[in-house]
Amino acid sequence: MSGPVDIVVYHNPECGTSRNTLGLIRNAGIEPHVVEYLKTPPTRELLVQLIARAGITPRELLREKGTPYAELGLADTSLSDDALLDAMMAHPILINRPLVVSPLGVKLCRPSEAVLDLLPNAQLGAFAKEDGQLVVNDAGARV
Template sequence: MSIDIVIYHNPDCGTSRNTLAMIRNAGIEPHVVEYLTTPPSRALLASLIQRMGIPVRDLLREKGTPYAELGLADPSLTDDQLLDAMMEHPILINRPIVVAPMGVKLCRPSELVLDLLPTAQQTPFSKEDGEVVIDAAGRRTTPGTRS
């Protein structure tokens, strides 16, 4: 079975690396887009935000970005202005974004990706920091949105 999943990934981000590892642990090889070198188009980014059902502002990353210097905390800024900033500075786009047949989601925390995967984890899984996400019995140990 071929499953088309895209991850907008930053290899320097632990959350992004954990998310990618969980996709692969489900037996799926996603299309990996390193969005800092190949950012999505403005139209695609706007579409992803709409499909996630979140406000544009919720996709802005503050830590390690020019967020403060650009004055992006200003509540009077429009969605178009925020999108313009993300286009000019892709580091402002929070990650990882995962696009799957089951939906589109900003996977923070990384285990949120489990709600998008049509197949179970193939082996137990722990995050880079040692937090167990899937135990030896194949049970999810972290809270999630799937019941």
């Protein structure tokens, strides 16, 4: 792909998966628009659009770990999508991350190397996750 590439990453700098995803985007020579969604949450309308474009359900975007998920009773499978969206709007920490928007689609990038499917540019070199796991070799190929 020639020319600038517009990528948006809904990011939490406290999350290792989110940091690794951001690193892989940058390793492709792309400086994305970084939205720290805990500081600047998406609107409900935008969140609904992102979920639809990612081809997932609100429940699939719901984060359990380190959130008020249990306290809010969100494990109840009878809750409607609207109720889950209401909870995510009230508590943005419930939105799982990183959510990446690229010209090739929208995806919840867990694990972080899932972002490679959304990058139109090749990796510029080796990349290892924070835990040392090599995911891209010196030639820029997925390991």
